[in-house]
Amino acid sequence: MIVVDLRCTICGRFILIPGCHTCPPLWDVVRPDYEDEDYPQNTIRCDDAEDAVLEYADDKFSDWEYPTNIEIWARLHDVIDAEWQKFNIGVESVPSFSIYERM
Numbered sequence: 390m391i392v393v394d395l396r397c398t399i400c401g402r403f404i405l406i407p408g409c410h411t412c413p414p415l416w417d418v419v420r421p422d423y424e425d426e427d428y429p430q431n432t433i434r435c436d437d438a439e440d441a442v443l444e445y446a447d448d449k450f451s452d453w454e455y456p457t458n459i460e461i462w463a464r465l466h467d468v469i470d471a472e473w474q475k476f477n478i479g480v481e482s483v484p485s486f487s488i489y490e491r492m
């Protein structure tokens with residue numbers, strides 16, 4: 390592990406105490422019915438499966454304009470026979486406001 394500017398070069402997190410850092414695990418993340426769970430193409434480094442799924446959803450679906458529910462699975466990347474943890478994600482549109490002073 391090489392430390393540059395007190396950030397881990399693998400996970401990017403700040404290293405507060407050199408020599409005491411452990412990277413969070415790598416997760417496979419898939420959207421079943423749209424991606425092949427036997428050959429997952431997305432990996433995300435996070436503390437747990439929920440965070441990995443939420444990061445995937447934020448990356449892929451944050452620009453959707455209508456609410457929907459999406460099924461997303463995550464499993465540990467480097468663990469043989471790791472079980473998929475399955476989640477339903479609710480995607481909601483968020484209103485935004487702009488203002489103009491009337492003349």
Ligand SMILES: [Zn+2]
Binds near residue numbers: 398399400402412413
């Ligand atoms: Zn790290």
